[in-house]
Amino acid sequence: MIQQPIYTVKSGDTLWGISHKTGVDINHLAKINNLHGKALHTLRIGQTITLPATTALHDTTLDINILDLTFKPIKNAHLKLEYDGDLHEVTANSNGVVSNIHINDHAQGLKVQFRGIDGKYILIAEHKTLPLGRKLLTLTSREVVLKGAYYAKPGAQRQTKTSIKHEIVRANNGVHIKPKGATPKPDAALGAAPTSVNKETRVEGGIPVQVAATIFTEGNLLLSPGNEKYRKLILASAQRYGFTPHTLAALIDAEASKSKDTWEADSFNKSTNAAGLTQFLRSTWLEMMAEPRSLMNQRLKQEQKFDKIIGELDSSGEYCLYSVKGSGKNQIKEELSSTLIANLLKWRFTPEYAIDTAALYGKINLEKLAKRGLNVASLAPEDLAKVMYLAHHEGAGGAVAVIKGTLDDKRAKKNLPKQVGNIQAASLFARFKDNHVEAYSYWLYTYTDSKINVAHFMVKSAGVAPKNAAKIAETLGAPIIPKPAEKVAAKAPALLTKAGASEGWHDPLDSCTLRTAKLASVKSATFGMVRNGGKKAHQGIDLKADPGTPIYAVANGKVVAFSHDVSPGKGYGRTITLAVDIQDLQKKQRDLVLAKKADAEVVYFFYAHLKNIDANINVNKNAEIAIAKGTIIGTTGDTGNANGMDTISNGAHLHFEVRLEEHPRTKLLDRLDPKPFINQCN
Structure with missing residues (x-):
């Protein structure tokens, strides 16, 4: 039996000091020793601190949630995971979850195989790379449908797509949106979503392998039961702006706040003030209100009898909306009242407008990229979502700079630590030999892949092979970004003996000067x-x-x-x-x-x-x-x-x-x- 290494606390030791001496992440030390609260600061001389068997800094920590085709958790699912060059057999818990999978090198990717009731393993997901940090990976087996509490059976052999669809409808009776009239009200009832546990989840991208047919049709849109109520709206908006419904569903999923597997239409982020199903900020929402193609614009003009709605920045930089009536010398331009603006911002919580606006916003971003010289019209339908997400994340100008290879080095060096933290950024910069632009571009592409997966929203996707973001960028003329150099396992620093080994100080600001403005002195x-x-x-x-x-x-x-x-x-x-x-x-x-x-x-x-x-x-x-x-x-x-x-x-x-x-x-x-x-x- 291999004994777990330990460290004995000496005079002057702190948990940070021990972390520094042993090269073990302090959060990991606290977790494996069950240290929290005051115990973090009250180490005793002679106290033993358990160390992990390995001191390598993990790139990625995954929790995997394995579901069947109807989004039910597959209890005690048996999986084979291939990562870091090794094969690992794991078993999910009763909720279909495998927790705390520590992956040393994210660039080697991940393969997930699922064991069916016949004992054979099938590949259900393959990631060429993984995102950095902690992620929840939700995988849906296209081959399995649960019947009863424990019995799993092959879905493709014994249950048709039609019967699956009917089963989902029966399970969620009353939550499907009914067709609306010509002038729907923003507070129209949508029906109650299934009861769920409040938990934010992120569906990460994978390449589905077990598939049956190539098809891009209405009926091929795969939504979780809680999201079935949005189906008609997604289909209508996708058709309106020339997207596949799967493209639009993938975009919504990347932005929406989630409760279990359900997008929350009434969510509000107190940190950013983003609101609604597609998490729009105030300024962006009002900009889209001034866009003539949006449903909101058309409804507002009809109800208020405006000929036109325009948006402008005022002297303080705040975005304002103005109504226009008449033309020429008879034109009357008036700023919309604060009361009306407040009501318009509430429309963010109306799924019909949130989905329509998200689709139009994506289309406008594609138009901006095209104006800047990127041939987005050449891309396959399944690849458009990732380009739209790139433009959303970086802004159209920023996305073009990344794709054309004109991103400023200083900006790349500054932005990556903001996204992944200083430690992960330093590690990635080193693996790219301090080429900050390549490191940031690589991270951005892999992050986009982790957020957007059109095939995840298709019941059957054979013949549809969404490219990864880096390949899409190359199609648009981007320089080839190499893979990061092979990760070298971090060596623990030599043990230090003096107390206070981790002591130090950093001023709270780069420049600390007492203020005088708005004060007596x-x-x-x-x-x-x-x-x-x-x-x-x-x-x-x-x-x-x-x-x-x-x-x-x-x-x-x-x-x-x-x-x-x-x-x-x-x-x-x-x-x-x-x-x-x-x-x-x-x-x-x-x-x-x-x-x-x-x-x-x-x-x-x-x-x-x-x-x-x-x-x-x-x-x-x-x-x-x-x-x-x-x-x-x-x-x-x-x-x-x-x-x-x-x-x-x-x-x-x-x-x-x-x-x-x-x-x-x-x-x-x-x-x-x-x-x-x-x-x-x-």
Whole structure:
């Protein structure tokens, strides 16, 4: 029996220090040792820390959800997984899920074979590459339909497509959309969706192999039972704009918020303010409202008796809509009222408009790419969805820059860490020999492949071979992006013996300067009883920063709290709280804490009025996330009571605090002056 390696805690050790000494990711250490909350910061001398058998940094961690053709989980499904050059046999649980598949090299891809009731394995998915990070892969076996609670039978042999369709309809009676009249109401009832557990899922791309016929028809659109209510709308919009329904379904799936396998029409993202089935932002939605081809535009003109609707940016950069009546000298142009705009934004929650607008938005992006010289008309129908998604993700100009190979190196170097984090970005840059453009383009193509798979929405797809995004780009003239160099297993650094091996400090901003704008004097930006003539406390310091300025983790620590409360004029707005073991601090900062509280073990750093929080923190909202010193954890903003402070001259700033308790008492209790902690503060 092979014994699991262990590490014995010594004086001055912290979990970050042990992570640094052994080369094991701190989150993985915490998980396998069941360390959470205060236990992360209260290691005992002599305590044993279990180490994993391997210290390699995984590219991808997968959870696989295996379903039958009617989207029922296949209980205890037997799978063979081929990745990292090896074959692994696994068994799903009673919910059809295989969890925590750690893949060292994403570039080697993944093959998934499913064992049928005859004992033979069939290939149900093949990924040439995998996306970086943690992903949920939902696979639908085209060969299996469940009957009863436990019995699986080959669907292709004993159940026709028609009977499957009828079975889905019977199982979801009452949720199918009925044909609507000429002027449908935005709040028309659609029927209740099946009850489901709230859980966000992402369907990742695979290449279906077990298929029976080549067909691009209405009846070949495969939707989960919960999404059957959108079928007629998808078919109508796809026909209106010249797409296959599978193309449109794949686009919707990439953008929609999900509850189990059902797209949520009433979803609202508090972080971005995107809303509805297809998650449109305010400005983009209003832009599409001004597009004459959209159903919304046509309905609004009919109901309000407008001859035309146009959109323009006002002096503050906000997108506004105007109605136009008459022509020539008799033309009357008026801005739409705020009340009407508010009602129009509610249309985002109406599936008919959300689906129509998503389809039209994709078509407009294709038109923009064509105007910029890309021959998108030459692409096969099944390949259009990925091009539209590229244009949506990067903007039309950005997509053209990637495809034509004119992407700026600095932009690529800056953007990749924002998408995958600093550690994964550094690893990928190294595998491309620091060719940042190739690394970012490679990531973007593989990410698009993971988000878009038209064949996933086809009952039968033989003869339809969707290209991967890189091949599609090459068809449009893009330079060939090589595969990343073979991944070399990371070696654990030599064991370090001194205490505090992971100590360090990084200022919260690249440039730390106390703000003066909108204050009586610079003193009002400092810590203490400095407001209202010395009558009001300021619990931190204000560092001037335009919204969108990156903020950094000041030391190795754990994100223990964050908030997305962006109520204007109220409180701190969007915030992050970083907990740091004082042994992980640089000596200067550690001494500042101990001078105030001699027995302190943990100190908290609080960032407020933020615009954005790093996506990796948002994704793991139910767990404490280990963050390395110097990691970009978000950007400054003007949320909360800093609302309207959108430029430095208007008072834009980062509010930064040092706390002895995660939830300090009022005024200045349990807080320290942050200014001495910062190495360079003007």
